Amino acid sequence: MKRLLSKKNLAILLGILLLYGVIQTLISLGILRTFHQVNLITICISVIMAVSLNLITGFTGQFTLGHAGFMAVGAYFSAVMTVKWGVFFPVSIFSGAVLAAVFGVLIGLPTLRLKGDYLAIATLGFGEVIRVVLLNTKYVGGAAGLFGIPRLVNWTWVFFAAVITVVVIRNLLWSSYGRACISIREDEVAAELMGIDITHYKVLAFSVGAFFAGLGGGIYAHYFYGLQPGTFGFMKSIDYLVMVVLGGMGSITGSILAAVVLTLINVVLQQFSAIRMILYALLLIVIMIFRPQGLMGSKEASLELFRKMGRRSGNGSLGSK
Amino acid sequence: MNMRKVLAALLVMTFVFGLLAGCGSSGSAGNAGGSAGGAAAGGAEETILLGVNFELSGGLAAYGQSKINGLKIALDEINAAGGVLGKKIVLKEYDNKGDNAEAVNISTRLMGEDKVVAMMGPVTSGRVMASVDVAKQFQIPMVTGTGTSAGITVNEDGSVNDFVYRICFIDPYQGTLAANYAADTLKVKNAAMLVNQSDDYSIYMAEAFKKTFEEKGGTILENSTFVEGDLDFKAALTKIKSSGAELIFCPNYYEPDALIAKQAQELGYDGYLLGGDGWDNLDHLIKTAGADALQKAFFINQYFPGDTTEKNQNFVKKYTELHKDAPPSFAALGYDLMYFVADAIERAGTTDPAEINKAMAGTTNFEGITGSFAMGENHDPIKSALVIGYTADGQYKVVEKVQ
Numbered sequence: 001m002k003r004l005l006s007k008k009n010l011a012i013l014l015g016i017l018l019l020y021g022v023i024q025t026l027i028s029l030g031i032l033r034t035f036h037q038v039n040l041i042t043i044c045i046s047v048i049m050a051v052s053l054n055l056i057t058g059f060t061g062q063f064t065l066g067h068a069g070f071m072a073v074g075a076y077f078s079a080v081m082t083v084k085w086g087v088f089f090p091v092s093i094f095s096g097a098v099l100a101a102v103f104g105v106l107i108g109l110p111t112l113r114l115k116g117d118y119l120a121i122a123t124l125g126f127g128e129v130i131r132v133v134l135l136n137t138k139y140v141g142g143a144a145g146l147f148g149i150p151r152l153v154n155w156t157w158v159f160f161a162a163v164i165t166v167v168v169i170r171n172l173l174w175s176s177y178g179r180a181c182i183s184i185r186e187d188e189v190a191a192e193l194m195g196i197d198i199t200h201y202k203v204l205a206f207s208v209g210a211f212f213a214g215l216g217g218g219i220y221a222h223y224f225y226g227l228q229p230g231t232f233g234f235m236k237s238i239d240y241l242v243m244v245v246l247g248g249m250g251s252i253t254g255s256i257l258a259a260v261v262l263t264l265i266n267v268v269l270q271q272f273s274a275i276r277m278i279l280y281a282l283l284l285i286v287i288m289i290f291r292p293q294g295l296m297g298s299k300e301a302s303l304e305l306f307r308k309m310g311r312r313s314g315n316g317s318l319g320s321k
Numbered sequence: 322m323n324m325r326k327v328l329a330a331l332l333v334m335t336f337v338f339g340l341l342a343g344c345g346s347s348g349s350a351g352n353a354g355g356s357a358g359g360a361a362a363g364g365a366e367e368t369i370l371l372g373v374n375f376e377l378s379g380g381l382a383a384y385g386q387s388k389i390n391g392l393k394i395a396l397d398e399i400n401a402a403g404g405v406l407g408k409k410i411v412l413k414e415y416d417n418k419g420d421n422a423e424a425v426n427i428s429t430r431l432m433g434e435d436k437v438v439a440m441m442g443p444v445t446s447g448r449v450m451a452s453v454d455v456a457k458q459f460q461i462p463m464v465t466g467t468g469t470s471a472g473i474t475v476n477e478d479g480s481v482n483d484f485v486y487r488i489c490f491i492d493p494y495q496g497t498l499a500a501n502y503a504a505d506t507l508k509v510k511n512a513a514m515l516v517n518q519s520d521d522y523s524i525y526m527a528e529a530f531k532k533t534f535e536e537k538g539g540t541i542l543e544n545s546t547f548v549e550g551d552l553d554f555k556a557a558l559t560k561i562k563s564s565g566a567e568l569i570f571c572p573n574y575y576e577p578d579a580l581i582a583k584q585a586q587e588l589g590y591d592g593y594l595l596g597g598d599g600w601d602n603l604d605h606l607i608k609t610a611g612a613d614a615l616q617k618a619f620f621i622n623q624y625f626p627g628d629t630t631e632k633n634q635n636f637v638k639k640y641t642e643l644h645k646d647a648p649p650s651f652a653a654l655g656y657d658l659m660y661f662v663a664d665a666i667e668r669a670g671t672t673d674p675a676e677i678n679k680a681m682a683g684t685t686n687f688e689g690i691t692g693s694f695a696m697g698e699n700h701d702p703i704k705s706a707l708v709i710g711y712t713a714d715g716q717y718k719v720v721e722k723v724q
Contacts, residue, residue: 034458035433038426135519144470144521147450148477224422225454228447231421270427273377273416 046259050243052212058249060205061185066123068236069130074214075221093218100214104207134229145228248294253301372431372440373414381419391655424448432459446470466658496529504537513543513566526572574599579609586614594618612715657689
């Protein structure tokens with residue numbers, strides 16, 4: 001109890017509440033209008049997706065291209081529950097996330113014996129299977145998509161969903177489970193020699209990541225009015241992978257920073273249709289040249305980091321290479 | 322060591338934001354008339370700000386690009402003739418990448434931030450469907466030139482979406498027209514279908530064709546399906562040929578249908594082929610299938626570049642000069658879209674979105690290059706269509722005008 005209410009935790013809690021309060025006040029004062037809210041919510045969804053993907057790819061070292069597939073499972077299942085079965089929407093979003101986690105286990109068990117490129121291809125295949133199944137399922141609208149989902153979530157719901165995602169994944173990583181995951185990334189053979197059940201931890205990371213991807217999908221479904229299978233193609237997985245790599249593989253705050261930066265860049269580029277993709281790619285290349293390890297590397301922006309700035313220290317990071 | 326890394330990170334960040342700021346300022350300078358003039362209260366008196374939310378990059382960019390090309394020709398003509406209500410029209414255009422969330426984002430930006438009086442786009446059905454609720458929320462009319470899915474204007478429960486319009490015909494309507502043509506003009510009794518199962522465009526058209534064709538006393542002998550990316554249709558075509566069908570209905574896009582035409586000819590099939598406006602790519606069909614294979618092929622379309630009206634000839638001339646190519650339907654619909662919105666504002670006599678909305682709903686006789694139409698009570702236009710065939714030397718010819 002004492003540890004839970006330490007000065008540091010209280011400071012973080014206060015910071016989160018302050019951020020929420022400030023933005024909520026600005027919204028109710030009408031300073032942040034609908035357009036700003038759309039982007040705030042896009043940022044939060046990206047944070048959920050990027051942080052959960054970072055758990056799998058950045059911390060556990062499993063290169064996956066199927067994250068949009070889990071998102072699709074969560075999105076479609078929660079939308080069907082809300083629209084067709086009339087379930088209260090937080091319940092359906094949660095159920096969508098659970099189903100995505102179940103898929104995470106189902107996919108994880110047979111494929112996680114694969115490594116590197118092979119795993120990437122297998123997960124890519126999984127994402128495509130999900131998309132094609134949805135495409136051919138009349139019940140969820142097939143290729144035309146599922147529309148007419150009411151916009152039920154608002155800034156409050158989405159913000160706290162993102163906070164919960166970050167807190168849960170952060171605490172998981174800073175526990176013995178997380179250290180086991182990181183040891184798998186560093187050296188699988190060595191980790192196994194130390195008595196770590198590699199499959200167990202891989203599947204764990206995979207299903208927790210899938211759970212939160214499903215959560216992100218559920219929120220997407222309940223904010224953007226409609227779903228189409230095409231939205232959850234393999235490019236969507238790449239978008240989130242870019243955020244993880246750009247922010248720094250193995251840095252949660254890096255993923256958050258990248259989600260914010262990339263969403264804002266995207267908004268600015270909306271009006272430059274002709275050179276939009278070139279500018280976007282150019283920015284990524286420039287950042288990767290100057291920061292090959294990503295914006296944050298494997299460091300976390302924490303209270304300690306700010307305190308230790310200027311002093312030599314390696315303690316601010318977790319399992320840095 | 323650590324300090325250096327932090328410094329490097331800071332440098333990169335400054336660079337990124339510097340570049341962004343640069344883009345931002347150059348953008349607003351380029352669109353000075355649009356963003357600055359439109360947003361400022363004084364400027365709004367001199368210009369009318371319209372929003373464009375198109376698929377200009379990504380997989381659907383080809384459609385968005387040709388549509389905006391057509392649209393801009395109309396815009397130049399309107400502004401050269403003195404604008405609407407004595408004011409010049411200024412466009413605020415954004416690219417939605419063909420992404421639904423992005424389309425919602427941009428619709429919100431146009432209606433909530435830029436305060437446009439009406440929005441044009443998006444180009445394709447999914448994006449339009451996603452934006453419908455935004456238009457309802459802000460009570461600003463939006464018109465799509467090419468979103469053909471039935472659900473855009475009419476909900477499942479039969480209610481009509483206020484503030485949402487289109488100026489093209491819908492997928493099921495094309496299927497119905499095709500069935501009428503097959504049964505009444507071609508006098509076909511037995512038909513087959515070859516349908517792309519992964520595209521709702523094809524599925525809806527096929528359903529409507531089957532329904533109308535059977536009502537007219539015809540029989541569908543074979544209903545074959547394929548999925549996106551299939552290249553070999555010989556198995557299905559052999560089956561269709563041996564079933565004795567006199568006509569194959571192919572409501573797909575031009576890539577598979579060109580192959581179907583070619584392979585049907587190779588197998589010695591000598592019945593009719595019938596398609597929808599997805600066939601609107603003369604070059605591709607002629608190059609892939611050859612004019613010989615298309616002598617008994619027809620498709621339903623809303624636009625024929627060879628149409629001899631003065632309006633159309635003028636458009637074709639301008640488009641060909643600018644883009645070195647004959648205008649596709651999407652460009653013609655973009656041209657009509659611009660004129661339709663301008664016409665509605667003119668008739669409303671004001672730039673109040675609610676009045677423009679009423680004027681759009683009350684359109685009785687709009688004359689465009691894709692045909693003249695009245696706006697139906699479902700916010701779908703009631704317009705005629707063309708049945709287009711091929712000449713022996715590989716050109717389009719209009720076979721019939723159907724209603």
